Amino acid sequence: MDCGQGKVVYMDNNATTRTAPEVLEAMLPFLTDYYGNPSSMHTFGGQVGRAVETARAQVAELLGAEPSEIIFTSCGTESDSTAILSALQTFPDKRHVVTTKVEHPAVKNLCENLGTLTGHKHRITNLAVETDGTLKLDSYKEALADDTAVVSAMWANNETGVLFPVEEMAAMAKERGILFHTDAVQAVGKVPINMKKNQIDFLSLSGHKLHAPKGVGVLYVRKKTPFVTFLHGGHQEKGRRGGTENVASIVGLGKACELAGKMMAEENTRVRALRDKLEQGLLAAVPKAILNGHAELRLPNTSNISFEYVEGEAILLHMNRHNICASSGSACTSGSLEPSHVLRAMGVPFTAAHGSIRFSLSIYNTEEEVDFVLAKMPEIIAGLRAMSPFWQG
Template sequence: MDNAATTPVKKEVLDEMLPYFTEKYGNPSSIYRLGREGKAAIDDSRNKVANAIGANPKEIYFTSGGSEADNWAIKGVAFANKKKGNHIITSKVEHHGILHTCEYLERNGFDVTYLDVDENGIVDLKELEEAITDKTILISIMFANNEIGTIQPVKEIGEIAKKNGVFFHTDGVQAVGKIEIDVDDLNIDMLSMSAHKIYGPKGIGALYIRKGVKIHPHIHGGAQEKNRRAGTENVPSIVGFAKAIEMACENIDEHNKKLIKLRDKLIKDIANNISHVKLNGHPEKRLSNNVNFSFEFIEGEALLLSLDMVGVAGSSGSACTSGSLDPSHVLLSIGLPHEIAHGSLRLSLGDFNTEEEVDYVVENLITIVDRLRKMSPLYENVKEDK
């Protein structure tokens, strides 16, 4: 139940990758047959990724994943356009791949505006437009939030950016394969993608860069990726990524229909059977597979460990498991107090989850929450007040 963190590689994807480890292993820069086979595989993969988002294949650049794509988009545009301006706009609920990159740029002479979001995690379009100055060079707002599943008004954000002559980047890591995307229709200039969120291999992703975007090369060295990202290409993973995105986008409606049914059942069953809970994220404008609840009077880490003991993998709104005592920046940004944000749980569904598994999770959640709350003096006080 943690498919937003990662997904298994589907058999069809693995089968597509295997020949490029042993049989067609040539360096794509080599001119002999083995090399040409690798080059042809990359070209074919670039076409598939481009088709999935309505782009031109020449606008697709392969990376090691979403974080690298985010870093390249932000830093690359910032340093390439610093003579025009030094102002960047983003939001407070972005992935750390964006936030930490923006913090780095702030230490290097750039100004960054971090937009607030409402209680559902959506940016205010009026505030966005008012934040634009004659020094603004880039807007970066994520497509869909990785924690609470909220989908941003991407098309409207793109229109604002285009009208004001500002580049627009969106972190689409959670959205690709779950939402139909046409970069031209949505006015997107750059889009980050990652394979392992859509049943592809880890360590491979891509950055869509619209033709005409002024951006610095990311890695210097060889001539790979049109002289913008040096290094011998990871052919097997590129092929796997292409197969994964092709499969995800071919069956996107079918995937979503199943996932929405399971998601809504999970939300309903938790809300109906456990008291003092709050659904985080927009109730309708949310990813088809995302469920995020805050459970009052409970620590998220204890909830996660208890679920793990019964074979359920989830993610907490608390960052305790990553060595920090601070609750999620996303949950704090939507207005949750620290004590409630600490008791949050994200369950994210995937293609292989079943209705029986949803029932199993809810059944165990009821028992676990009851047991943990019996240890909470705060909960005992609430019961006595009632």
């Protein structure tokens, strides 16, 4: 079986996604003819401003939010920083932050460096997770304190796809007068979100994770939630985020949100079925393969599997020779010497953590691609195990 010369089997959609052709098409006029500044007085710029507002409405529609609650940013990381720092400035006397051990570096590293940004000493509670990556609500409840300013918990984990009960967590925070932020970068477009039905104060999303281009993100800020600007500058975004709008990407993100709304059903049926076929096929064909994360409470597109006694980078490079793209939580690929902090927080043993591979699918994947990967993986793993000193074939 062959997937065609040079054709890439892309199963790394939690890293980034293909820009949808419809998105690119929507963007192009704003990179060519419609180059005006949305803030200008003339009609030429004004029409561009209207395109930004259309995009804002499209994003709001996907989230069940008001357009005025949508702030365009440059990326998910900017959204995360803006939300958390805003909350801390809203409650300057509260120095406690609750987050989890499995957050994306955008939140994790921010929390570790808060002191240098605010000039205050902050107490950070990093909530532990269960071995299946889920979060226990009773330990969360216990962590909330009188001096807690903000909670930041991801909606879906980027490595395992495991979902946190953020809506319940937000309600519990609200009771204590604590602001709640969620990094929903992986969840948007894959799980239904309706901000009218929850009490989340801040939500971050990133364009390039849902088939818009890189370099654009959104911070949702609930109406009446106090907000302190992070990037000061012009009056763009009603003074909440300075800097001339990245118009073409914003238009693209609007279009991507519109498409995501339409494709949500397919994500949860066809893509889920492909993911399940891949996962079950791999677990059946490869001995000592373990699923990381809760089998049910997770995104429909993500599968994180550990192949014991082999190392992730070596697996990825062999996959790369067949043009199969995925990720690993191994030390050698994380750029550090220790395996993924997410898998370690889940207590995944080292024998398995170093050999973890994350497959993350999208609507562009096909059954032929899944069959191709299923045909190639067993021989790759067997080949590497044959030279592993720990493998007792």
